[in-house]
Amino acid sequence: MSELPTSAQVVVVGGGVMGASTAYHLAARGCRDVVLLESQPFFGQGATGKCAGGIRYQFSTTINIQLSQLSLPMLDRFEEEIGQAIGLRYDGYLLLATNENVVATFRRNVALQHSLGVATEWLNGMK
Numbered sequence: 001m002s003e004l005p006t007s008a009q010v011v012v013v014g015g016g017v018m019g020a021s022t023a024y025h026l027a028a029r030g031c032r033d034v035v036l037l038e039s040q041p042f043f044g045q046g047a048t049g050k051c052a053g054g055i056r057y058q059f060s061t062t063i064n065i066q067l068s069q070l071s072l073p074m075l076d077r078f079e080e081e082i083g084q085a086i087g088l089r090y091d092g093y094l095l096l097a098t099n100e101n102v103v104a105t106f107r108r109n110v111a112l113q114h115s116l117g118v119a120t121e122w123l124n125g126m127k
């Protein structure tokens with residue numbers, strides 16, 4: 001017989017970071033009847049288990065920048081809130097533009113990041 005409940009108020013599909021975070025935040029807001037479904041034997045075996053663990057604001061779309069603005073503060077309080085050390089370090093991100101096309105793309109991205117309040121710095125290494 002399946003151990004899964006036959007119904008739930010909310011069913012979240014996929015036990016990667018997005019599904020786990022969704023289920024956690026629902027529960028934290030009082031929704032106790034949440035089921036998190038994962039097709040693999042363990043959680044975190046998709047992209048979440050493979051990721052390098054880098055965190056940054058330097059993205060090219062509003063939604064990704066805003067996602068970082070909302071989620072990075074949670075990483076600051078993660079150990080206190082969840083009870084698990086995560087070895088958080090702020091080392092910074094250095095993205096290199098190696099041709100004019102990339103320079104143009106980065107210029108657009110930096111303008112977008114600045115418009116959303118991200119303090120990205122443009123460093124010019126050209127002599």
Ligand SMILES: Cc1cc2nc3c(=O)[nH]c(=O)nc-3n(C[C@H](O)[C@H](O)[C@H](O)COP(=O)(O)OP(=O)(O)OC[C@H]3O[C@@H](n4cnc5c(N)ncnc54)[C@H](O)[C@@H]3O)c2cc1C
Pocket residue numbers: 013014015016017018019037038039040043044045046047048049050051052053054055
């Ligand atoms: C090599 C690599 C390096 C990365 N490095 C970084 C990094 O440094 N910084 C960063 O921010 N991001 C990084 N990323 C991206 C980051 O890992 C992903 O954006 C993030 O993990 C996506 O999480 P997710 O929960 O959406 O997906 P996933 O972690 O893939 O979770 C989806 C889950 O859904 C399950 N699933 C799928 N279909 C079903 C179904 N029908 N029923 C039940 N379960 C299902 C899958 O088995 C999986 O466990 C990296 C990704 C990769 C691959």
